[in-house]
Amino acid sequence: MDDRLERVIRQQLRKAGRQFEEAKRAYAEGRGDPEGRNPGPELYDLPTDDDGRARIVCRRHAEKRSVTVDAEGRPVCFESGHPDCEGCTEDVRDGYVETW
Helix, strand or coil: CCHHHHHHHHHHHHHHHHHHHHHHHHHHHHCCCCCCCCCCCCCCCCCECCCCCEEEEECCCCEEEEECECCCCCECCCCCCCHHHHHHHHHHHHCCCCEC
16 A cells, blocks of 8 residues: 555544544543543432442342442343343333432
């Protein structure tokens, strides 16, 4: 490949990468998350402990837990296919999850 053509392609790829990162950063800031973290508890208005983890009552084990919650409303203890876990996730999204 011609050196000049290769240089132009590399420059365009770098430019596209910078534009992508800027768009990703702008999207995160628009969602109220300037550092690109998962907003989890804040997004679903859940009470949190000192470490920023959501304080929920686990349906499956009937116990109080402090857990991280991802942007889709799934607690870290979520197990796909389990009816209690699926119901808990739906409740988090709807704002009806039991908290402490």
